[in-house]
Amino acid sequence: MKLPYKWIKEYVDVNVDPKTYAHKMTMSGSKVEGYECLGDVFSNVVMGRVEEIKQHPAADRLVVCQVNVGKEENIQICTAATNLKTGDYIPVAMHGAKLPGGISIKKTKMRGEESNGMFCSIAELGVTLNDFPNAIEDGILVFDEPTNLGEDVKPYMGLDEIIFEFEITPNRPDCLSAIGLAKETAATFGLPFKGHEPEIKETEGDINDYISVKIESDLCARYTGALVKDVKIEPSPMWMRQRLRDCGIRPINNIVDITNYVMLEYGQPMHAFDYSCITDKEIVVRTAKPGEQIETLDGNMRDLPENALVIADKVRAIGVAGVMGGANSEITENTKMIAFEAGNFNGVSVRNTSRKLGMRTEASGRFEKGLDAEKTMPAIKRALELVEMLGAGKVVGGLTDVYPNPKQQRVLPVEYDKINALIGIELSNEEIDKYLNMVECFVENGMAKIPFYRDDIERTADLAEEVARLYGYDMIPSTINAGETTQGGYTxxxxxxxxxxxxxxxxxxxxxxxxxxxxxxxxxxxxxxxxxxxxxxxxxxxxxxxxxxxxxxxxxxxxxxxxxxxxxxxxxxxxxxxxxxxxxxxxxxxxxxxxxxxxxxxxxxxxxxxxxxxxxxxxxxxxxxxxxxxxxxxxxxxxxxxxxxxxxxxxxxxxxxxxxxxxxxxxxxxxxxxxxxxxxxxxxxxxxxxxxxHEGEKVYKALPKFPAATRDLALLVNEDVPVIHLENAIREVGGKMLEDVKLFDVFRHEKLGEGKKSVAFSLTLRNSDHTITDEEVDKVIRKALINLEKKCGAALRS
Amino acid sequence: MKEQLTSILEKTLNDIKAAESFEALDSIRVNVLGKKGELTAILKQMGKLDPEMRPVIGALANEVRQTLETALEEAKAVMTEKATTAKLVREAIDVTMPGTAPVIGKKHPTSIVLDEICDIFTGIGFTIADGPEVELDYYNFEALNIPKGHPARDEQDTFYISDNIVLRTQTSPMQIRTMENKKPPIRILAPGRVFRSDALDATHSPVFHQIEGLVVAKGITMGDLKGTLELFAKRLYDEDTKVRFRPHHFPFTEPSAEMDVQCFKCGGKGCSLCKGEGYIEILGCGMVHPKVLEVCGIDPDEYTGFAFGMGLERLVMRKYKIDDIRLLSENDVRFLNQF
The missing domain is CATH 3.30.930.10 (Bira Bifunctional Protein; Domain 2)
Structure with a gap:
């Protein structure tokens, strides 16, 4: 989630440098992955007004301008630009200015005429036509409105902004919004949160005359709608476009921008339909019919998955709930009346639909984490407030709000001892209450009222986390190996x-x-x-x-x-x-x-x-x-x-x-x-x-007391008899006295005969009672030879 | 006779001195002292002597014999020593030439670090647990408080075998398998292969290793979690290693944290390695979620615990400054031989 510092500051008076802010937010649980100071790309560029333009005496393509930069005397600047006229407000890179790409501006003379600075185009300031749609791409940037001469141009260009990038964990969809993060900021720095109640000053007519809403699936917990008529579609103002851009969203037009702005501010995704495209004044929230299709705003025809939740009118789907609107009800230049939607759709359902359709949007990414149904109302009111503020149309009186099962506020007992025991600290009840109050879990008589937007707080362990993170994980004393000891090791x-x-x-x-x-x-x-x-x-x-x-x-x-x-x-x-x-x-x-x-x-x-x-x-x-x-x-x-x-x-x-x-x-x-x-x-x-x-337990065997005898046997045998068979034939009849049989030679030679080989073993024999006698050895050898003959056709080589 | 003896003595002593080989010495001994030798011949004539002369001559003859025998032994000893010296000179070798060493195989760097970590934890009361790599969805997700449709499943791109069987995406299922089969106190470390559907590139591998740790007993606190993991970091790196714990979220722990170690390269000032943060994340951890304990039939009011999990390859790569994870699975012997 990208968020500009100024937006946070609208809700909380935080005034620390970005590094400190990033660190503190990270340590309280809203990890800042990085931040960007937009204005860092240039310096010493001020607002100027062109007072006079004269042809350069020695160069056809140059003009010599006198420029008011808020000082007593005008400065002279030569330029080849052709889009300037007297009275234009323009950015002036002064002597010593640094521009993107490592360019420094110095006083100079151009064909003999002094030039004490440079006028800047959008490219020279590192911005694009997307940021300044009215600028001329290859000319000097001319500001639309008069400004204070000599001041830094960055605030006028929206470049005095610091943008933080937060890593928001899936349990905190409330923090995917300016208000959510401002509340976290307030809790982190112990500052008050300055809430804002949206106000609509003027309305005309009654919404009920224009539209009705019906929810036919329990995958939609709430659907709040509003209407605006006499809509004038145009670009939204610079400040709003800038905010959207800072958050990584492309501005489109005033109405669409309002829906996105509210989503970023409140965390509640919104959608705007062209009212004229809603058949029979009725919106139905239902699951898709078998084989139903819709063309989405991105221009793709899509087969709606089974059980996908859709927004429909009497006859057709006009949007995939929580994912994307339909092309058939898109806001266009000709749109005259719009219907705003702030819905609450089931997270798992939105997630499945968006996966099946292969489209993840800002909206679906928020819905799938499970949003707070209480949010739709303030969000839609804010959207209407912005409509009025931007002069984008006339708000129709009233709202349609279908909310079959209003949420009950969760109340949890604060188990102070358990919280301390789980964390390993000893805070007083008052301190614990203080931390819980900071995250709007207001405690009264040992009971904490959990705010609607914190569905993730379900039990004591969750309260303990709130206390621990605000107390500071780094403050928790480290201990080792408490609890019953265990014997470690390998099996x-x-x-x-x-x-x-x-x-x-x-x-x-x-x-x-x-x-x-x-x-x-x-x-x-x-x-x-x-x-x-x-x-x-x-x-x-x-x-x-x-x-x-x-x-x-x-x-x-x-x-x-x-x-x-x-x-x-x-x-x-x-x-x-x-x-x-x-x-x-x-x-x-x-x-x-x-x-x-x-x-x-x-x-x-x-x-x-x-x-x-x-x-x-x-x-x-x-x-x-x-x-x-x-x-x-x-x-x-x-x-x-x-x-x-x-x-x-x-x-x-x-x-x-x-x-x-x-x-x-x-x-x-x-x-x-x-x-x-x-x-x-x-x-x-x-x-x-x-x-x-493998033999695990070993038992010692007594070392031999009497010497062993060895006897070598060279055997003549067919080539295809495996050596192991010979060895086995010897061992089988070797008895207790045969201690070892070792192969020591395999020999082939024509003298031995076709298909024959000589295999020589060395036998070790021992008697554990006395020194083994020749007779005993001979007896074993005789038996071995008989068995070798019988099993392997082997004969003693003569 | 006396003169004869004296002359034999003198002559023989000279002969011994002049002798150049063991054979020469031997023939001297035979010629003089042997059965048919000169001295023996003289002694045989003793009978002809006057009786009073016999002891005198006898004594003299013995003296001559002894002198000669001693001289022979000494000459032999000198000759032996000379021969030995000569042999050693002949046998001299160039000791600066390389030895003929048997080849000893190398341990894979991943194993080196894994063994080190297992040793650290077995030293503080942990046993090592092992389990299936193809795992039931129940153990990999459900029992870990990640029901179907939970967004956390998106973060772990899962390989599915069937609707209820996955390639484990984490070693955390070993928490459940352990708690189902063992009563607290529990202290286990479960290292093993895990799988995520990330294509193989310099920083991702669809197959890698995680190490899971779990402690469940009466009275376990977050302080114990911190202390244990701090000790681990100090043992794995060094005594001066600084760590920090940051709040985070895992479905199966509450409260949850991530542990970062201070950047080795910049010492916390912020650099390219730590992306300016001064710290590098090395593991996720937290107090075992009461729901997880309940699922395993352990009463969360009686027992508490902590769990942690870390990716092994990242630790290995950091330790040896390896910049491409593929090197670990390519097993080029020129790579393996470096460890």
Whole structure:
């Protein structure tokens, strides 16, 4: 909300510099986002009158003027301007004047004639034709009315104004007005508010002879109307246009400007209809009919949404209530009689209508916050007062005021102790009363009468806020940790997650943070089949774009995008990780996403690298991570059917028969889709399962008392037998004495035969009772060999 | 015999002195002191001596043996030392060459600041709470005193999944989820991802992080709110940090405030960074609205509380003077490696 300082000063005698004003208002709750001193753009430009104009003796295009600038002697100024005549009142930039654009004016000589200043055009003063519609664009600005010579021109140009920009919170629509902010100013500075009662001096006729009003929807709490006849449409006076401009509203004509002026002053949006366009002298406030259309003032034909509140006459809608008037009843140059409207329309309804129509106006922005129905009457009276003041027409006697359920004033008990306790201060009852009275919550016998315009004050907490902000938030003593103490800290799961991050970094992976959205095209890019479950995603109804329409069901895309970005910047090696969520909708009985319930969210650890080794490098990292986190009971199994991954270089990580992770090389074709021409490795692991599988409590095991024996086994086996199967075959029959099985060599050679490989394990055996004997070792080895033969077709290599 | 012994002693001592290797010393030892050595040969002839001479010669022979053994040991020791020195000289390296360091990953700057904030609050009795990012409209709005049609909904451009499901626009739903499941005293901090339909540009991201705080107990005052958040600001920045609390409005707190910190750049005088205000807003806060307590089944006459919420990315950007929020989600390793 932009508001000029002078308008506030009309209602309260505040007299501090703008910086102090801004600070104090901010600290009492009306945040000033900034202020602008309009006149700062130039200095030392005074009012002058042209007394004499003579041709320059040495230049055809110049004239020499004698100018009265309120001093004993006239000054001489040369100019090339052609629109001047003797007696014109004009702005004179004196010697030493500063103009917009860093121009300074100095005494000079023009072709031998002294020139002691400069006449200014509107452009030279940094204003436009919009501000001075009567000025000549490329000539000197000539003032319409005589003024005091020698005075600063700024007041005459409306440029001695300071405009504050307030941030008004949605609970205070009353502050979207000069009066509202003036009341806040009065409360903030402890000054009286000087109210103004609008007066209409003369009326003619009776409104009831001209119009009737009917409300057919409870979305309209009140409709107040007035009529003005013998209207003369013309521009409004300079002061009014200036005020509108200062507040960011374009002046149009006297009637429309009055409605806007009153809206800015009282916070009550108004509208003016051309009376001649109201069919059958009747205004009906109703909801739109199915399929009903209206052309709004901006010239657009619009389909009225269902339940939109409209202002209509007998036959058609003539305005969208609280949003915009209709073109069919617009004020034009030929308008002779007008109907003013000050209505009170339901905020939620106006908000929905304006959203559906895609039009937010000054009026709708105010209505949707919920306005005070008591406001319509003073606002419409003010509008009529201004009509008289501007001589814009003759006011018809009386008002139409339909107000089916007049508001009841809210009265709240002042709970002094509670207010003090909530804020943490100890004010006396009198002090609390004083602060409440300052915001017109007048207290009598411990009961506060809440002003109509403060619908936001509903209970003690609201009264406490009024007291606290006027007392000063900065005055409240700071205390710490009152109330019962609590034990703070992280849960085991949170600590576990922190450990994953720390360890991942220790393994050389840097943390990334990616966005959560993907588009449908991503699934094609990842080569997912049409029926892949990952394609079933949570869909955003109002996405920013097609590529941000879905909540990701996999972290692979986000990670690949980041990898690709770094690859494009020629990073030689990239190791990144993230713990972030993927989202999977719950499915209905047809296997479709059920958007009526929350999706499942999985916190996934994603690790991605390139240029940092092969499959076994990332697998080693994951194994090291699992070991450090004491994760037990998991296996890696070959995985050939995940289309995002290389069919021969990918494993799933399982516990029992549940898959909780995938690790492998991204399919080269998929990598290529992202523009990556190198081997990318990735791991995606569900951290919740990791947490379940980790061994929390540790119990010490006695260190071995007797030495261990080691035995190496080189096994000849078919190429397609996974090493893990061999290892499992050994472990299955190893018994208590088999302490460890370690792969130490895989060897292929033509001597071994086609499709064969040699796999060598080192076995560690120990007996906890005594030094293990050769016989005991041999027995275990024999059993292992039998099982290897049986399960894997493996034989001891001779 | 005596002469023989003396001459062996002298000759051998000279040989030892002249020896240049461990092998030479060893052969001297074998040749003189070994089973077939010269000294041993002499001793073997002892039997032929006069009985009274035997002890004299015996003693002399022992003395010679001991002297030689000592000389051999000393010579060995000297040689060992020389060899060691020579080896060390040979092994010398250029220690100014770079080390072969293992790569250690970096923490994302957003995480660094988040962890710092979590540590500050866990240190003063807060626990960390976590909840869904796709959230019911009820938790994100309704229960927070933002009914349908409330203008505050306009301020938070919301992504909708369905009429009753949204991407949470704030971490505040964690207030409700916590109060529904936990009896006071409550002190929680709930960091997490939030979503608003702002297109990605230098200052906006549709996905960012907020940190929500909630305290509910008997006798909590606005003074406690101020004290706690002042302490937080001092810990996050430094002891001299100045903050101010300004009245504001949030539907789920009453009274409400915004906390500003004095501008780091100008120290409060007003500059381009703080847009001339001297202060920069960092968080919103207030006393938990009695309606919100009631919705969660907590009696506002018995308990009071305060809540606060802040945007993490803005704190991160300010701390590291990052001028483009996109850097945080682009994850360029040249960027990440700087932290």
């Amino acid at each position: 085991d799961a949170q600590k576990f997650e922190k450990n994953i991050k720390t360890l991942s970094m220790g393994l050389g992976y840097s943390e990334m943070m990616t966005l959560s959205f993907i588009g449908e095209k991503v699934f094609d890019k990842l080569h997912l089949a049409e029926n892949d479950a990952k394609r079933i995603a949570t869909v955003i109804m109002n996405p920013l774009g097609e590529d941000q329409k879905l909540m990701r069901t996999t972290s692979v895309h986000s990670a690949l995008e980041i990898v690709a970005r770094n690859y494009n910047f020629n990073a030689p090696m990239v190791k990144l990780f993230e713990i972030a969520k993927t989202y999977s909708p719950k499915l209905d009985e047809n296997g479709k996403a059920d958007m009526s319930v929350l999706p499942d969210e999985y916190k996934i650890l994603t690790m991605a690298n390139y240029g940092a080794g092969d499959f076994f490098a990332i697998k080693g990292a994951v194994e090291a991570l699992f070991k450090a986190l004491s994760i037990k009971n998991f296996t890696f199994e070959p995985c050939k059917d995940n289309v995002m991954y290389h069919p021969g270089r990918t494993a799933v990580i399982m516990t029992g028969d549940k898959v909780f992770g995938t690790i492998g090389q991204i399919h080269p074709v998929v990598a290529k889709e992202y523009g990556i021409d190198t081997e990318v490795y990735m791991a995606e692991i569900d951290t919740a399962v990791m947490f379940q599988l």
